[in-house]
Amino acid sequence: MSTNSVLFMIFFYTKMKIKVELRSSKLGVLWLLLQPILFLAIYYISFRYLLKSKDIASIASCLVGLISYNWFSQTINEGTVSLIGSKGITNSTVVPSYIFIISSSLVCLWRYLFVLTVFLLFVSFHDSSELLTLNLIYLLPVILFAFLVFTSVSFLLAAVYPVFPDIKHIVDSFTKLFLFISCIFYEVKAVPEDVKFYFLLNPLSFLISNLRAIFLGGEFQGFSFVLSSILIFGLVSILGLVLYNRNQFKYNYINTI
Amino acid sequence: MNPLVQVESLDFEYFYKPPKRSFGLTKKRVLSDINLSLNKSEILVILGKNGCGKSTLLRLLGKIYKPSSGFIKYNGDRSPKLLAPGVGFMNDLTGMENLFFSFSLMTGMLPTQDNIDRIIEYSEIGTRLEEPISIYSSGMRSRLAFATALESSSEVVLIDEALGAGDDSFRRKVNLTYKRKIEEGMSFVVVTHNLNWVKNHATRVLVMDDGKICYDGPTIDGIEHFCELLDP
Numbered sequence: 391m392s393t394n395s396v397l398f399m400i401f402f403y404t405k406m407k408i409k410v411e412l413r414s415s416k417l418g419v420l421w422l423l424l425q426p427i428l429f430l431a432i433y434y435i436s437f438r439y440l441l442k443s444k445d446i447a448s449i450a451s452c453l454v455g456l457i458s459y460n461w462f463s464q465t466i467n468e469g470t471v472s473l474i475g476s477k478g479i480t481n482s483t484v485v486p487s488y489i490f491i492i493s494s495s496l497v498c499l500w501r502y503l504f505v506l507t508v509f510l511l512f513v514s515f516h517d518s519s520e521l522l523t524l525n526l527i528y529l530l531p532v533i534l535f536a537f538l539v540f541t542s543v544s545f546l547l548a549a550v551y552p553v554f555p556d557i558k559h560i561v562d563s564f565t566k567l568f569l570f571i572s573c574i575f576y577e578v579k580a581v582p583e584d585v586k587f588y589f590l591l592n593p594l595s596f597l598i599s600n601l602r603a604i605f606l607g608g609e610f611q612g613f614s615f616v617l618s619s620i621l622i623f624g625l626v627s628i629l630g631l632v633l634y635n636r637n638q639f640k641y642n643y644i645n646t647i
Numbered sequence: 648m649n650p651l652v653q654v655e656s657l658d659f660e661y662f663y664k665p666p667k668r669s670f671g672l673t674k675k676r677v678l679s680d681i682n683l684s685l686n687k688s689e690i691l692v693i694l695g696k697n698g699c700g701k702s703t704l705l706r707l708l709g710k711i712y713k714p715s716s717g718f719i720k721y722n723g724d725r726s727p728k729l730l731a732p733g734v735g736f737m738n739d740l741t742g743m744e745n746l747f748f749s750f751s752l753m754t755g756m757l758p759t760q761d762n763i764d765r766i767i768e769y770s771e772i773g774t775r776l777e778e779p780i781s782i783y784s785s786g787m788r789s790r791l792a793f794a795t796a797l798e799s800s801s802e803v804v805l806i807d808e809a810l811g812a813g814d815d816s817f818r819r820k821v822n823l824t825y826k827r828k829i830e831e832g833m834s835f836v837v838v839t840h841n842l843n844w845v846k847n848h849a850t851r852v853l854v855m856d857d858g859k860i861c862y863d864g865p866t867i868d869g870i871e872h873f874c875e876l877l878d879p
Contacts, residue, residue, distance in 0.1 A: 395756060396755075399752075402748070402751055409739070409740060409744065410737050410739045413739040414739055478734070478735075479734055480711075482731035483729070483752050484709070484711060484726075485752055
């Protein structure tokens with residue numbers, strides 16, 4: 391398949407998956423609005439009324455973390471099984487199977503951008519003076535960077551999963567671990583200085599703390615962390631590609647599930 | 648005349664997880680020392696018991712699987728394509744959307760208006776193409792799937808037990824299409840158990856047993872050879 395055909399297939403498959411997702415429930419597209427609104431409402435009520443928190447920034451801060459964590463967890467979990475999930479297609483056509491990993495990542499990105507937009511409207515509505523203190527232009531490189539990192543991790547896991555399905559259980563536990571080590575319920579400044587660097591090597595922490603800086607004002611995590619993370623996750627991508635290239639023809643006829 | 652497809656000394660092994668707990672995968676040889684050729688305007692039928700490697704051979708010819716050793720040489724303009732009716736069909740999409748998606752999966756591009764018109768005419772779906780396929784009858788669904796697959800086929804078509812769909816009249820229509828395509832110079836490699844179809848359409852038969860070709864020759868003798876294999 392030519393590069394143009396591959397790019398076309400990625401976007402066409404993503405578009406179809408989104409269409410199916412929108413039509414698979416009675417309320418269809420309304421759920422895309424209702425889901426984040428309900429999600430935000432639950433956390434707002436929990437923090438504002440149950441925990442008696444009056445600091446809207448801390449609620450917003452947790453929300454940025456939770457929304458981003460959901461994106462991370464969905465990308466990793468859905469990406470890991472994407473090769474096996476598309477076996478019906480790859481067993482009958484010459485469409486390269488990596489298309490389905492990238493497409494699964496793009497569907498998760500689309501959901502995230504939608505929820506993030508709703509979030510942006512939510513925080514702007516509450517207190518516009520403190521919000522959006524940094525230029526929103528930073529949003530693009532931060533999200534793009536996180537997207538590449540998450541996709542490379544899911545690529546590696548997807549390449550391993552058909553030959554070693556037990557990895558799914560490890561992934562489930564590890565994504566839960568990230569809920570606690572990614573500065574979701576606490577600020578990055580609460581992390582001791584001597585381990586702060588390692589905390590920010592976690593791309594999810596990096597994403598969350600920079601989104602907080604963009605939306606809510608605060609310390610923007612520097613370029614050095616991006617470079618370190620690119621180095622680490624560059625290695626993950628290379629490893630994923632090596633494994634994928636070695637096993638790509640096996641994925642169609644491997645019988646592990 | 649150069650054959651369209653030539654297979655030489657082809658072996659194929661697949662991997663499976665053994666029933667006992669193990670981290671590794673075990674190899675199993677499915678095909679050994681396969682040699683065959685396919686000429687223009689030929690319907691080559693592969694017969695054999697279940698599990699003898701017929702479908703695997705088709706997927707190797709269609710470049711979906713990679714040979715463990717040996718090689719497959721293609722002389723045509725385009726590689727052989729597996730006829731995959733309904734590949735990628737999703738219940739929540741309309742007939743038209745599924746047509747676009749399935750056609751794209753098989754060809755890597757969007758169908759042209761001519762392709763769409765031919766598929767609509769062939770499938771006899773008419774205006775119901777804008778309805779979700781979840782409300783189609785199984786006959787309508789397979790007619791659309793078949794028409795889309797036929798429209799996206801190349802000069803060598805690989806068919807795995809998918810010779811026809813829908814009612815008798817649609818099956819007759821499909822058989823006439825095969826005949827017309829043969830006259831146009833297309834070739835077919837067909838895996839089927841329908842011996843009546845084989846008798847009427849095949850130009851050559853290949854019988855497989857336990858991953859090896861045990862017969863390659865004229866149709867009638869091939870059918871006899873296959874029957875002996877089933878009931879020795």
